[in-house]
Amino acid sequence: MADPGGLAGGVRAQRGPARATVSDIPYRYEVSHSAAAIQQGWGALEPGEESADTVSVAGRVMLLRTQGKVAFGELRDSSGTIQLFAQAGATRDYEAFVRLALGDWVGASGPVVRTRRGELSVAVRDWVLLAEARRSFGDKWRGVHDPETRFRQREVDLWANPATRRRLEVRSQVVRAMRERLWQAGFVEVETPILNPVPGGAEARPFVTHHNALGTDLYLRIAPELYLKRLVIGGFEKVFEIGRLFRNEGISPRHNPEFTTVELYWAYADYQDMMALVEALVAGVATDVLGTTALVYQGRDLDLTPPWRRATMAELVEEHTGRAVSVATPRSELAALAAEAGVAVDPSWGPGKLVAELYEKTTEGQLWGPVFVTDYPEEVSPLARPHRAQPGLVERFEAVVAGRELANAFSELTDPEEQRRRFAEQAARRARGDDEAMALDEEYLRAMEYGLPPTAGVGLGIDRLVMLLTDTANIREVIAFPTLRPERPGTAPGPGA
RNA sequence: GCGCCUCUAGCUCAACGGCAGAGCAACGGACUCUUAAUCCGCAGGUUGGGGGUUCGAAUCCCCCGGGGCGCACCA
Known part of the structure; x- marks a missing residue:
């Protein structure tokens, strides 16, 4: 303090x-x-x-x-x-x-x-x-329980509450196990820029900073995706990066402004291959760290043993709402259903966005999983390759566990002309005031023109994986120094003051 | 950003309109096998900050600040 x-x-x-x-x-x-x-x-x-x-x-x-x-x-x-x-x-x-x-x-x-x-x-x-x-260090029997003191003065929390140390040790072991398994599978670990001239690879508001000598604003990365795919174009057939992402958005028990993901790209593979890899990785890490894939999370059994269920977004929405929907459903019908579910429908949204919103509002939180939710609308997936059989959809999945997204993956879009069209759609959204719409990245488009082979990519949240493995509900518990409002003199409580 | 809850001694908590307290820690002392040792003694507070209501406010009201949870946003 x-x-x-x-x-x-x-x-x-x-x-x-x-x-x-x-x-x-x-x-x-x-x-x-x-x-x-x-x-x-x-x-x-x-x-x-x-x-x-x-x-x-x-x-x-x-x-x-x-x-x-x-x-x-x-x-x-x-x-x-x-x-x-x-x-x-x-x-x-x-x-x-x-x-x-x-x-x-x-x-x-x-x-x-x-x-x-x-x-x-x-x-x-x-x-x-x-x-x-x-x-x-606080009461020798009761320790320190005040959450503010625990998060602000983690050095105290670590001595007062041994469970804090154990959680951070598990985190370290998770990262280590993830690395070792990826190395074993032939993936090469790389590092890509955190300071980005254009924040890309995800839909999120970025943090802005400034480089004095260059006289230009830079953005803290919101995803390493585009750089990693450029490395695939450059000939790295299996690459991964474990690192920090920064998103200038709200803080909640499940969101910290800076968080850690493992993101990997795998040439010549598609999203079906990626599902097999993700379930094997997650189950393998759980086994390495805990010795089991049979967990209890927040009082409820959670079995990470592969294979995980695979179901399309449309199937799952129908299971949870009783209504069959697809991107071919009339827009007015989808808008009515979404509004009924409590979604604040924007008139600019197409059927794909409406289906995705309906899914997120009615279904995602109910999925205990683990389950691979597959085949997303193209409208909400500007970097994913069109589904080989389903018009309007892309080959994308999210791994959902305990009602939350753990991983997001797709068969990557490899056609530079199509990618330019997708960016243009995003730019149109941005022009309508959506400041989370993806920015057009000319450097990435130029790279794609050299040829991106068929590639599958995934991003997986390390913090959330650690939460699952340590049975914690608040992301701050698995981050040594979570983001808090800065202290001001005389405002914060704490031992010793 | 909005809503609800919360903030009392270094820590964990009482008191909930009528004298601000306890346990632990600290400080002084006793004790040659303890396990949160025990025992005796002593000290410790602008009750998060400011304003108001009241004969009287930790307690009720308003503003500000920190934190937690929910919503929104997202991973």
Whole structure:
């Protein structure tokens, strides 16, 4: 928090004077074992037994129980917890040890022992303060629950709520598993520009920034799609990128302005191939990270085991509304149905947009899945290739899980002339005031004229995948530092202020 | 952007028109095997900010600010 004077006043009064000076703090500390390594390595020690092995550990003192001439501390590191056992006479500077504050970082060394009451411990002979905690980490039993403090001061949340650490660890493992599986499948990882002269590849409002030397505005990317397809044109037959996207839109429990996707392009493949790859990837990542594809999400069973159901958008809308619709249905009928469903119908919308709106309003949120929703209207899919058998539709699917879109994919449009027409339609929408309509990208059209082979592409939301795998309902829980309104002095609550 | 809810000690929470409290943390002390140790003592607050109603406001009303949820938008 902004904390005007908070450190100087409140915390010192709360914590007392500084117990260490900078010169007391060493520059390094030699750690021989993690807490978990000690728990695993000396598990056979009997109560009251002292091993001949001396270890050194480091971490935060989370609890301290002093009992006169003997004291017990709980030391937590990134692997777990180990008890520190200190005794007057055996522990160097015992009087200072028992004055340690909850949250202080210490390094401690000594033999591994099991206390008479059965707790595996490091019997502290020597120890050193590695950092003072001048602010508290909250109630030692109840922790910190205030969501604002948890999101703004994640460093506090991580110590106060171990589940936070676990979620971020799962996130790291998900990204790693995704990478390794794609590498194994022969995909090459690339990086494309985040600063875009034209924001393309999706329908969304961008963030605008400015380059001083070039004297030009640039946009934070809303999707890497067009650059990745240019790499396919350049000869990368299987490429992927894992990275941050930025969309200047509302914040909600399922939307953060910056979020992470994996986007991949696969030459010579179509959207049917891509469905098989997506379900295998998601199920494989779940297995790598959790050891299972049978999840429980928000109290409800969710089985990611392939194959996933495949159903067309029209079929699913009919299932959920009882009304057969298609892009060939008269526009007036579709508009009436959409209005009936609560959609604010825009007069410029064609049948395709109306069908898509009807689907999103009545059906998507009801789909528990996982299910591949296939065959989208061309009107809402300016980068997808026309369906080989269904006029007015494109070969596109979205993977829907727990009522939300997890992935979006299509057989890519490869015809530059057709692409130019699609861009022109988008430009017409933009001229009518739709600021989310896709911008025309001449660089991309030029690239297409060199020849894009048949290609399938997909974008998959990493944050949402992590939400599924960690059973969390709020996207902020799986982002270390979610976007919040900037703090202003004296407005935010929090420990230590 | 709109609606509803919420903000009290460092943390977690009471008090809901009538003296602002508790537990934990902190501070001082006792205690040589604790497990949220225990025990004794002490201190800690412009009740998010501002304004209003009232004999009296943490409590009711208005404005502002932060946050949560829902809607809208999207992934």
